[in-house]
Amino acid sequence: xxxPLRVVNGKxxxxxxxxxxxFAVGLLCLILAAATMSAYAQASDVVTSASTSTSSPAxxxxxxxxxxxxWNPYETVLGVNNVGGLQLKWKNPIGIYIxxxxxxxxxxxxxxxxxxxxxxxxxxxxxxxxxxWSFATGNEVDSSPAVAxxxxxVGSQDDxxxxxxxxxxxxxWSFATGxxxxxxxxxVAxxxxxxxxxxxxxxxxxxxxxxxxWSYTTGGAVLSTPAVAxxxxxVGSVDNTVYGRxxxxxxxxxxxxWSFATGNLVRSSPAVAxxxxxxxxxxxxxxxxxxxxxxxxWSYTTGxxxxxSSPAVAxxxxxVGxxxxxxxxxxxTTGAFLWKFVxxxxxxxSSPAVAxxxxxVGSENGIxxxxxxTTGVKLWSYxxxxxxxxSSPTVVDGVLYIRGGHGSSTYAFSLGSxxxxxxxxxxxxxxxxxxxxxxxxxxxNLGPDNAFHEVLxxxxxxxxxxxxxxxxxxxxxxxxxxxxxxxxxxIVCHQNASMAPNTTWTVRLTVRVTSPAGTVITENAATIAxxxxxxxxxxxxxxxxxxx
Numbered sequence: 001x002x003x004p005l006r007v008v009n010g011k012x013x014x015x016x017x018x019x020x021x022x023f024a025v026g027l028l029c030l031i032l033a034a035a036t037m038s039a040y041a042q043a044s045d046v047v048t049s050a051s052t053s054t055s056s057p058a059x060x061x062x063x064x065x066x067x068x069x070x071w072n073p074y075e076t077v078l079g080v081n082n083v084g085g086l087q088l089k090w091k092n093p094i095g096i097y098i099x100x101x102x103x104x105x106x107x108x109x110x111x112x113x114x115x116x117x118x119x120x121x122x123x124x125x126x127x128x129x130x131x132x133w134s135f136a137t138g139n140e141v142d143s144s145p146a147v148a149x150x151x152x153x154v155g156s157q158d159d160x161x162x163x164x165x166x167x168x169x170x171x172x173w174s175f176a177t178g179x180x181x182x183x184x185x186x187x188v189a190x191x192x193x194x195x196x197x198x199x200x201x202x203x204x205x206x207x208x209x210x211x212x213x214w215s216y217t218t219g220g221a222v223l224s225t226p227a228v229a230x231x232x233x234x235v236g237s238v239d240n241t242v243y244g245r246x247x248x249x250x251x252x253x254x255x256x257x258w259s260f261a262t263g264n265l266v267r268s269s270p271a272v273a274x275x276x277x278x279x280x281x282x283x284x285x286x287x288x289x290x291x292x293x294x295x296x297x298w299s300y301t302t303g304x305x306x307x308x309s310s311p312a313v314a315x316x317x318x319x320v321g322x323x324x325x326x327x328x329x330x331x332x333t334t335g336a337f338l339w340k341f342v343x344x345x346x347x348x349x350s351s352p353a354v355a356x357x358x359x360x361v362g363s364e365n366g367i368x369x370x371x372x373x374t375t376g377v378k379l380w381s382y383x384x385x386x387x388x389x390x391s392s393p394t395v396v397d398g399v400l401y402i403r404g405g406h407g408s409s410t411y412a413f414s415l416g417s418x419x420x421x422x423x424x425x426x427x428x429x430x431x432x433x434x435x436x437x438x439x440x441x442x443x444x445n446l447g448p449d450n451a452f453h454e455v456l457x458x459x460x461x462x463x464x465x466x467x468x469x470x471x472x473x474x475x476x477x478x479x480x481x482x483x484x485x486x487x488x489x490x491i492v493c494h495q496n497a498s499m500a501p502n503t504t505w506t507v508r509l510t511v512r513v514t515s516p517a518g519t520v521i522t523e524n525a526a527t528i529a530x531x532x533x534x535x536x537x538x539x540x541x542x543x544x545x546x547x548x
Contacts, residue, residue: 055147059108060394062146063185063351068227068272070312070392075355077398078415082452082530083358083370084380085498087416089399090129091409094122102183102308102349104144104392105401105410106152111166112401113152114391114410115141121154121162122410123169126399129412133169137162144185144225144392146193148207153193155181161195161203163210173210177203182223183267183308189228189251194235196222202235202247204254214254218247225269225310227277232257232291234277236266244281246270248294258294262287269310269351271318273332278311278318286311286320286328288335298335302328307348308390314354314373319361321348327361327369329376339376343369350402351392362389366405368413384411398532416449418501418531422456424523424543431513431521432548436467438510439543443527446538447501451529454495456507458525460488463515463547469493472506480507499529519547 055061058074065072078086095101095116103115111132112124117140123132138158145154151172152164157180163172179199186195192213193205198221204213220238227234233249244266248257263283270279276297277289284304288297305323312319317338318330325345329338345364352361358379359371366387370380384404391403400413420443427438441458445451460466465486471477471493480493493507515521524542533539 055108058397060396061106061108061148062187063104063144063225063392064187064227064269064271064310068229068270069314070271070310070351070353071314072353072355072395073314075395075398077530077532078358078395078400079356079530080358080372080379082415085415085450085452085531086370086380086382086400086413087449088382089412089414091404091411092124092129092131093409094118094120094131100349100388100390100405101140101403102142102144102390102392103403104185104351105394105403106145106147107394107396107401108147108166112410112412113145113147113166114403115143115145115154115156119156119158121145121152121164121169123152123166124410126396126401126412129410135162135164135169135171139180142183143181143195146186146188148188151207153186153188153207155184155186155195155197157182159197161186161193161205161210163207175203175205175210175212177201179221182221183225184222185225187226187228192251194226194228194233194251196224196226196235196237198222200237202226202233202249202254204233204251216247216249216254216256219245223267223308227270227272229272229291234270234272234291236268236270236279238265238267246277246279246287246289246294248277248291260287260289260294260296267306267308271311271313273313276332278313278332280307280309280311280320280322282307284323286318286322286330286335288318288332300328300330300335300337302326309348310351312352312354312359317373319352319354319359319373321350321352321361323348325364327352327359327371327376329359329373341369341371341376341378343367349388349390353393353395355395360393360395360400362391362393362402362405364388368393368400368402368411370400382411382413384409415452415531417534418449418451418499418529419446419535419538420444420451420454420527420529420533421446421538422525422527422541424525424541426523426543426545429545430548431545433513433516435513436510437464437513437545438508439523441507441509441525443505445499445501445503449531450498450500451531452498454499454505454527454529456493456525456527457490458509458523459490460509460511461521461523463519463521464511464513467510467512469507469509472508478505486512513547515547517547521545521547
């Protein structure tokens with residue numbers, strides 16, 4: 001006689017109920033996809049045509065990012081609820097640690113590209129930090145690489161702009177400016193590379209050949225990274241070392257459209273969103289300018305002093321780093337103060353990055369921070385051991401990348417990994433029509449790290465109706481959405497905290513059997529967490545019973 005009970009775990013093929021199970025998994029995927037597209041829709045009204053067809057939309061291809069806002073709307077792994085669990089993934093001690101380097105990582109197709117004080121541009125494996133290749137320039141590389149169509153573009157203090165094969169590091173071309181290419185980083189849009197130089201010029205170069213298309217001479221050194229949006233190049237300039245200016249130039253011709261004078265040097269790079277240019281100045285102000293006319297919409301005083309940090313814009317908020325080591329959040333429309341976070345540093349060179357409700361920034365005290373984008377509350381921090389983080393963070397696919405301070409390394413941080421192991425355990429092996437039947441869904445965390453916010457997706461199995469549900473296990477327990485009493489349908493349970501290695505979170509579902517004898521009742525379930533899982537085969541399970 002065949003046993004009425006058949007258990008199938010994730011290591012074996014599911015013989016019954018696979019359609020129901022795939023629906024449960026598909027529902028989770030649709031939820032994640034909808035959240036991603038909703039976030040991106042908020043950035044879609046700013047148009048730039050960066051040529052990055054070979055990269056993922058979630059990649060961080062250049063300093064300002066393709067949206068010119070230093071905001072990654074595609075990030076769904078790291079968020080407010082789990083960023084406190086960031087752990088060191090790897091660090092690579094590239095460089096000679098003589099200078100604080102401003103170069104920020106570009107992360108494209110699983111490779112990190114970054115400049116260094118040892119005159120090299122490096123390509124590192126994004127998963128391990130291992131060096132893939134390096135290219136030697138003639139001086140320090142403070143410029144942040146940009147990657148488009150398999151080519152890495154970067155400036156060097158040896159006065160040159162370089163184009164390198166992204167896979168091999170081989171030089172494709174170089175262009176000599178009339179001065180050091182210091183902190184200005186290339187922006188690539190519509191097949192053109194835009195970059196500034198200490199020789200007072202903004203350059204537009206053919207991305208394929210390096211040929212100069214045009215240049216525009218400002219009144220001083222251009223340390224700012226150009227932003228390109230809607231056919232216009234926006235860039236800051238030192239301008240005669242007395243006051244600074246923000247310029248708007250025609251992206252095709254280099255003709256000046258307008259300029260705006262601040263009260264001191266402009267080292268900061270502009271962010272552009274919703275027809276507004278946001279930029280900072282050494283005069284102690286953050287400015288919002290009409291992108292079409294250059295008219296000042298508002299300014300906010302953050303404090304007089306050197307400002308090399310550039311704004312980030314996300315969800316109607318501008319985030320700026322200011323002299324005195326303070327991060328400010330301002331209403332993007334009005335400039336109204338929302339919150340500030342003080343790092344107790346003297347200067348601020350690192351530029352904020354925003355992703356999924358979190359602001360990331362480095363500080364002159366050598367610490368990298370993650371802040372709640374809505375409240376400014378510190379969610380996480382890590383001391384790099386070096387003094388003065390001049391580099392700016394990038395966030396891609398659940399990993400935070402940044403160059404540490406003087407005497408430090410290039411770092412990657414992630415949530416670690418947690419191997420979840422799910423079973424479905426019925427309370428009875430023999431059931432009859434009208435019986436109550438309880439299914440236990442224990443989720444074990446096999447480690448090695450904490451699992452954050454597990455989700456269990458199941459349903460009232462066909463041939464039964466819902467009776468009640470309860471949760472036990474780790475503190476925080478959780479919440480479930482479920483059908484009404486005697487109803488049918490999907491059940492989704494959320495564990496509202498973190499689960500340490502070698503602990504269990506259990507959901508118990510009680511149903512009433514309504515089907516007649518001979519009916520096979522199959523229950524399927526799937527689980528997932530915000531922490532990356534190295535073995536998804538353990539995350540699904542099923543059990544079948546035959547009604548007697």
